[in-house]
Amino acid sequence: MSKERIGVYVCHCGTNIAGVVDVEEVAQWAAGRLKDRGVVIARDYKFMCSSLGQEMIAKDIHELGLTRVVVAACSPHLHEQTFRTACKRGGLNPYLCELVSIREQVSWVHTNKIAATYKAEAVVSGGVERVLQQVPLEPLHVPIHPATLVVGGGIAGIQAALEIADAGYHVYLVEREPSIGGHMAQFDKTFPTLDCAACILTPKMVSIGTHPNVTMLTWSEVERVDGYVGNFTVTVRKKARYVNTELCTGCGICQEKCPKKVVDDIFEAGLGYRKAVYTPFPQAVPKFPVIDRDNCIYYEKGTCRACEKLCPTGAIEFNQKDEILTLQVGNIVLATGYDLFDPRRNPHYGYGRLANVFTSLEFERLSNAAGPTDGKLVLRDGITEPRTVGIIHCVGSRDRYFNNYCSAICCMQSLKFAHLLKEHTGATVYNFYIDMRTPAKAYDEFYQRVLSEGVLFVRGRVAEVTDAARLRGEEGKLIIQVEDTLAGKQRRIPVDMVVLAAGLQPRHDAKDVAKLFGISCSSDGWLTERHPKLDPVATMTEGIFIAGCVQGPKDIPASVAQGAAASARILGRIHQGEIALEPIRASVDADKCSGCRICNDLCPFNAITFHADRMVTEINPALCQGCGTCVAACPAAAISGTMFSNEQILAQIEGLLLLNLNPERAVTYASEAVAA
Amino acid sequence: MTEAFEPVIVGFTCNWCSYRAADLAGTARIKYPPNIRLIRLMCSGRLDPTFVFKAFSSGADGVMITGCHPGECHYVEQNYKAMRRFILLQRTLAQFGIEPRRVRLVWASAAEGHRLAEEITNMVEEVRQLGPLNWPTAPDGVQVTRSVEAI
Ligand SMILES: Cc1cc2nc3c(=O)[nH]c(=O)nc-3n(C[C@H](O)[C@H](O)[C@H](O)COP(=O)(O)OP(=O)(O)OC[C@H]3O[C@@H](n4cnc5c(N)ncnc54)[C@H](O)[C@@H]3O)c2cc1C
Ligand code: SF4
Ligand code: SF4
Ligand code: FES
Numbered sequence: 109m110s111k112e113r114i115g116v117y118v119c120h121c122g123t124n125i126a127g128v129v130d131v132e133e134v135a136q137w138a139a140g141r142l143k144d145r146g147v148v149i150a151r152d153y154k155f156m157c158s159s160l161g162q163e164m165i166a167k168d169i170h171e172l173g174l175t176r177v178v179v180a181a182c183s184p185h186l187h188e189q190t191f192r193t194a195c196k197r198g199g200l201n202p203y204l205c206e207l208v209s210i211r212e213q214v215s216w217v218h219t220n221k222i223a224a225t226y227k228a229e230a231v232v233s234g235g236v237e238r239v240l241q242q243v244p245l246e247p248l249h250v251p252i253h254p255a256t257l258v259v260g261g262g263i264a265g266i267q268a269a270l271e272i273a274d275a276g277y278h279v280y281l282v283e284r285e286p287s288i289g290g291h292m293a294q295f296d297k298t299f300p301t302l303d304c305a306a307c308i309l310t311p312k313m314v315s316i317g318t319h320p321n322v323t324m325l326t327w328s329e330v331e332r333v334d335g336y337v338g339n340f341t342v343t344v345r346k347k348a349r350y351v352n353t354e355l356c357t358g359c360g361i362c363q364e365k366c367p368k369k370v371v372d373d374i375f376e377a378g379l380g381y382r383k384a385v386y387t388p389f390p391q392a393v394p395k396f397p398v399i400d401r402d403n404c405i406y407y408e409k410g411t412c413r414a415c416e417k418l419c420p421t422g423a424i425e426f427n428q429k430d431e432i433l434t435l436q437v438g439n440i441v442l443a444t445g446y447d448l449f450d451p452r453r454n455p456h457y458g459y460g461r462l463a464n465v466f467t468s469l470e471f472e473r474l475s476n477a478a479g480p481t482d483g484k485l486v487l488r489d490g491i492t493e494p495r496t497v498g499i500i501h502c503v504g505s506r507d508r509y510f511n512n513y514c515s516a517i518c519c520m521q522s523l524k525f526a527h528l529l530k531e532h533t534g535a536t537v538y539n540f541y542i543d544m545r546t547p548a549k550a551y552d553e554f555y556q557r558v559l560s561e562g563v564l565f566v567r568g569r570v571a572e573v574t575d576a577a578r579l580r581g582e583e584g585k586l587i588i589q590v591e592d593t594l595a596g597k598q599r600r601i602p603v604d605m606v607v608l609a610a611g612l613q614p615r616h617d618a619k620d621v622a623k624l625f626g627i628s629c630s631s632d633g634w635l636t637e638r639h640p641k642l643d644p645v646a647t648m649t650e651g652i653f654i655a656g657c658v659q660g661p662k663d664i665p666a667s668v669a670q671g672a673a674a675s676a677r678i679l680g681r682i683h684q685g686e687i688a689l690e691p692i693r694a695s696v697d698a699d700k701c702s703g704c705r706i707c708n709d710l711c712p713f714n715a716i717t718f719h720a721d722r723m724v725t726e727i728n729p730a731l732c733q734g735c736g737t738c739v740a741a742c743p744a745a746a747i748s749g750t751m752f753s754n755e756q757i758l759a760q761i762e763g764l765l766l767l768n769l770n771p772e773r774a775v776t777y778a779s780e781a782v783a784a
Numbered sequence: 785m786t787e788a789f790e791p792v793i794v795g796f797t798c799n800w801c802s803y804r805a806a807d808l809a810g811t812a813r814i815k816y817p818p819n820i821r822l823i824r825l826m827c828s829g830r831l832d833p834t835f836v837f838k839a840f841s842s843g844a845d846g847v848m849i850t851g852c853h854p855g856e857c858h859y860v861e862q863n864y865k866a867m868r869r870f871i872l873l874q875r876t877l878a879q880f881g882i883e884p885r886r887v888r889l890v891w892a893s894a895a896e897g898h899r900l901a902e903e904i905t906n907m908v909e910e911v912r913q914l915g916p917l918n919w920p921t922a923p924d925g926v927q928v929t930r931s932v933e934a935i
Pocket of ligand 3: 693694710711712713714715716727731732733734735736737738739749
């Protein structure tokens with residue numbers, strides 16, 4: 109007979125749980141069978157998480173003197189906090205509440221009602237046993253270092269950095285390329301308003317460059333992250349620029365005089381050239397160039413040094429070395445963006461083989477007044493204007509051979525291209541689409557406008573782009589073979605130019621970045637948010653936030669909103685000065701520790717130290733992250749871990765298996781067919 | 785006998801990957817047999833082999849240990865430690881006369897609800913084939929106490 113007084117609350121979740129699990133039966137069973145385990149009340153209720161449900165718990169704590177609470181409902185990752193708060197309101201230590209999942213782990217995954225009810229009872233029994241072993245705890249309070257690290261200087265990272273800097277706190281902005289700006293800096297116009305990208309982006313870039321609260325680290329990468337929320341230590345490699353930024357005035361003579369031309373695969377998307385010493389574009393922030401060591405003649409042959417000779421301020425320094433910086437920050441925003449899908453992976457569209465097939469980013473550079481053709485929309489020969497153009501949507505997106513997801517921006521970007529082509533060349537423009545997706549503010553209006561401009565739309569996924577002419581009028585053209593699903597027939601449409609609306613993809617190194625910062629990515633490779641609807645910018649790791657396309661394909665307004673949202677979250681924490689963390693920590697009972705040192709090498713956070721003078725091991729609670737590996741390893745059972753103690757887990761195992769050991773309840777049930 | 789036999793499996797999950805895979809299996813309404821009952825740990829590295837013995841001695845027919853993929857552990861590398869313990873555990877179980885196939889180690893990322901459900905389905909079938917464990921339980925048989933010294 110337990111001395112504790114436990115309340116059990118079984119949620120219907122509308123019909124989400126009650127449709128499969130007999131919730132009344134579960135409550136009745138708990139009240140009866142678990143009475144000698146201390147259950148004094150067991151109720152079922154439509155929505156436990158509603159305010160009425162929560163009040164019910166608080167009221168029972170008061171009136172019935174409950175000392176423990178078990179809620180059988182959804183996943184603790186969804187509502188653990190809700191029910192803990194309810195218990196706290198009722199006057200109970202919030203950690204004496206256990207939420208067990210009978211929705212995600214029972215009603216949503218099983219169909220046999222008897223078996224599901226039976227399992228739900230076992231799960232409740234496990235929760236009851238576990239909560240009996242629980243002890244009252246207090247959250248840990250950790251101070252927050254007021255500086256923030258933002259990784260990635262695209263529009264999302266820029267926005268995040270500016271919000272925090274404007275609020276008066278220090279930001280380090282780490283960008284891999286020589287300049288901040290990201291993809292947006294490559295564009296000419298932005299949908300749906302057709303603002304000039306540079307006009308709206310450049311002022312923000314300049315603010316970053318001149319802001320007293322921003323330390324901008326371009327041509328740099330994060331190499332290591334130690335510590336935890338509130339107190340990260342970040343190691344950054346600042347690659348050698350070979351240009352002394354104290355002396356350089358950004359006059360650009362070095363770039364002008366450098367004899368080595370290099371195809372610019374990044375900023376010019378392969379369409380244009382840069383020099384071996386370069387800034388990616390004229391409005392680059394910072395204005396200082398870098399020497400690309402792999403292409404520099406001096407590093408290859410030992411002679412040249414044209415830039416050094418001609419630099420008026422003597423800023424070129426061939427012997428510069430990479431610098432390693434160590435930063436202390438309290439929070440981190442990852443805004444590393446996306447890569448464009450490589451359309452070479454779909455050989456049917458001929459990219460890389462047929463000269464006049466372009467990617468969307470190439471088209472952006474063509475249309476950009478500061479681009480390689482000075483904004484002239486011309487074929488690969490650099491002079492001929494196309495008379496007809498085909499824009500193919502969903503290249504690499506919504507395609508089970510490549511990416512299943514929709515890249516979200518390509519319909520609008522294709523409409524933008526169609527409009528620009530009409531405006532600048534008057535060409536006949538076809539859009540080949542699967543569905544038109546224009547869901548955001550002023551987007552469908554833009555579609556209507558482009559329709560009224562006489563752009564042609566063909567619904568159907570393009571089968572092939574070829575230069576093999578079969579019919580009259582096809583000679584010398586690119587022929588688009590498509591099933592027009594509205595007309596219900598195959599069509600061959602000859603055009604001069606094809607633009608592939610290639611989808612957005614996670615950065616090629618997204619998995620490494622996720623690992624470096626201790627967060628996870630989806631199977632596609634987008635970094636995972638804490639909650640897909642309610643917490644899109646936080647991650648499962650405290651203190652690490654994500655913003656922009658690193659989280660999934662999205663347009664500029666959404667990227668900006670996420671950058672601002674992430675910084676709002678961080679500012680809130682900086683203002684509070686500290687954060688409350690789950691008190692999941694390991695500690696050593698010095699009397700039990702035999703000094704064997706088995707645990708000493710197990711901790712990845714170096715939380716464990718051995719005191720040779722006293723021959724005992726100690727754990728630093730500020731460094732321990734609560735994984736429990738040392739707890740499991742200690743042969744003397746000297747280490748215990750709060751919230752996941754041996755007692756709790758062993759008791760939960762026993763509780764979960766209670767029904768098996770109880771012969772009169774030993775029902776059998778047909779195993780369920782699995783929809784695989 | 786084997787036809788009516790419904791094995792009971794205890795599954796250990798880690799808070800960051802495999803528990804979330806189970807959540808995802810739920811939200812995606814992927815079905816798997818109800819023979820498994822899950823316990824959440826913070827990390828697969830928390831898995832003390834005693835837990836496995838406890839599960840068997842309390843009536844489980846199989847134990848599934850799950851965690852993040854190697855290299856993806858939230859605590860850097862603790863799942864490698866779980867992997868080493870798992871190998872030792874299988875040997876020890878064999879010495880106790882328990883088929884090593886009654887314990888299974890599964891890596892499932894937070895995105896792999898499908899994979900977790902599939903592994904559960906396979907394991908339930910495999911243990912069904914093996915039949916009940918029938919490990920003598922307290923009070924007549926072996927008793928696994930709550931302290932680690934006992935093993
Ligand atoms: C062809 C095309 C046209 C588009 N046109 C429009 C439009 O008209 N309107 C609109 O709203 N949206 C448009 N978009 C979408 C738009 O590009 C994105 O919404 C936006 O650029 C996302 O910004 P971001 O900051 O998340 O990512 P990015 O712009 O990709 O910026 C990420 C930055 O992080 C840096 N970085 C990456 N990895 C690291 C690392 N490990 N360490 C340090 N730095 C790193 C990168 O160098 C880059 O500077 C278009 C997209 C395409 C492909
Ligand atoms: S493993 Fe246990 S007994 Fe050995 S040093 Fe660590 S705490 Fe002490
Ligand atoms: S539980 Fe032990 S091994 Fe894990 S982080 Fe804490 S001290 Fe380190
Ligand atoms: S956190 Fe999942 S295995 Fe370590």
